[in-house]
Amino acid sequence: MDNVDKEKHEKIKVTNVRNEPMKGVSKHLTLLRTTWLRSCSYVSFQPNIAPETSSLLNHCYNRDLPRAMQILDTMEKRGVFADAIAYSELIKCCLAHKAVREGKRVHNHIFSNGYRPKTFLINTLLNMYVKLNLLEEAQMVFDKMPERNVVSWTTMISAYSYAKLNDRAMKLLVFMIRDGVMPNMYTFSSVLRACERLCDLKQVHSGILKAGLESDVFVRSALIDAYSKLGELLEAVGVFREMVTGDSVVWNSIIAAFAQHSDGDEALALYKSMRREGFPADQSTLTSVLRACTGSSLLELGRQVHVHVLKFDQDLILNNALLDMYCKCGSLEDAKFIFSRMAVKDVISWSTMISGLAQNGFSVEALNLFDSMKVSGPRPNYITILGVLFACSHAGLVNEGWGYFRSMKNLYGIDPGREHYSCLLDLLGRAGKLDEMVKLIHEMTCEPDVVTWRTLLDACRAQRNVDLATYAAKEILKLDQQDAGAYVLLSNIYANSKRWDDVAEVRRTMSARGIRKEPGCSWIEVNNQIHAFIVGDKSHPQIDEINRKLDEYIRKLTDAGYVPDTNFMLKDLEGEQSEYSLRHHSEKLAIVFGIISFPREKTIRIWKNLKICGDCHIFAKLIAKLEQRHIVIRDPIRYHHFQDGVCSCGDYW
DNA sequence: CTAGGGTTAG
Incomplete structure (x- = not known):
């Protein structure tokens, strides 16, 4: 039955000449598929199909949920049932309306006495709960299923990998195989997102090869992403080079991999090859290309890309990348222009502009922008506040810095992280307030790290406070015995106060531990x-x-x-x-x-x-x-x- | 009924 099912589905898959699925035909597809499924004996072999079924189906197609639910009412009163197709459409209708209550009613209905839902119908229900973000409900339904097929397993795996519950996704894959169900390309492309460790990824990869699924474009792009996420660019390139058919998303994946790992040159070279092979650049491509320009500070190339961006004027992510490119390449006029004419701006747009202004020395403008964000923009997040504190730190605005720091918890419910503390410490350090720094370090809600102590050390050096500097340097060395900078500084501090024995001691430790300062x-x-x-x-x-x-x-x-x-x-x-x-x-x-x-x-x-x-x-x-x-x-x-x-x-x- | 690529900080 599974084979028949698969064959039919492949026949009605609508593709263009490049064998890519075509968008915008899904409605026709649904109809086609439905007609076929209804004519299929195993589906319609349900006793007592109620005469209301066809009108129920019609209401579902028209996305008229209230009417559909009315029909369900009358059917329940008469104790009759519709067929699986009608129910699956009804569930999809609930999903489209995000109607949790109605969805649960349908759930109870199809599990009531006198009806035994097919696996595929339960899968639809699973999918509904997953898409409504009700993972516990989905898991409960899944646990009670008398039979689970590839789709059931894949739905759960993709739910968990999407929710970043990677362990659960990986475990489900193991259970699935133990249960004798073979993963398909859908399963693999979902589970690849959940691979956090290289050994897991390698195993999944070999599973893909064993199943002969490596040529599927979805699987290939997911593989590239997975390797890229773990920093294994050589592996990613290997997977990319094995591609025969060519696919624009696979191209985008490999370009993004290099752009995200600050290899702008390689990303741009790949982009050129992509264009040479006749693949047009879309929003994703251009976003990565812009990031590559940003990473290599290529303002003029970025400007040329800007021309292509105009084709996708309303794309938020792309505009954010363009905005960031202009900020990082130091062209604040262009950045401000882009920002001002963006029709939709999200937290990232605002954060980028605020940090961009701050990092380019326009602290006051950055803070003013943050004020107008509070009035008419989205809710600031962790990173927004970081940019604001950065601005204060550059302008030496101690009181303002404290104010923003305190307000982040009170107004936005954001817990200060190490980076916020570092910014504030930096601000205090530049103002020469060593005592306040020490106090703040003790009050920190997270453990101080190397960066924390280095900030203190820098401030001590500027203020020439030997004792505190010694303390900070020692704290750094407790956390990282190999920190060459700390040794050198410690030795310099001792040298400045003519403590030659201590200087010699530091040198001995360094050579004993084989530490040398990396040459600039x-x-x-x-x-x-x-x-x-x-x-x-x-x-x-x-x-x-x-x-x-x-x-x-x-x-x-x-x-x-x-x-x-x-x-x-x-x-x-x-x-x-x-x-x-x-x-x-x-x-x-x-x-x-x-x-x-x-x-x-x-x-x-x-x-x-x-x-x-x-x-x-x-x-x-x-x-x-x-x-x-x-x-x-x-x-x-x-x-x-x-x-x-x-x-x-x-x-x- | 299940699957792919892009943006802010560090």
């Missing part, structure tokens, strides 16, 4: 080649020219009032000449090399493996003004856009 490295792309620099680098072929130019700049800037800022420096353990190494920090070498290599380009784009150094920050700012360039430095923390002598990232150095 900056790189820039010129003619498809990466040019990388480390401090005092002499290996670059043009190093003499770079150093000459660097000396020239430093002379010019010194005349204009530039004072090297050594306060931010980690003093070298080997005691190298610090002034010299500061002068030859990798960022400076890369910036100068960029200016030499691109005499005509407006924008110089540099990457760095560590957080940008404070002195280089000032240097970049001054060079941008002197040379009338736009210098973008991307470090693991954030983007720094230096334009006309202003760092748009908030001038907190």
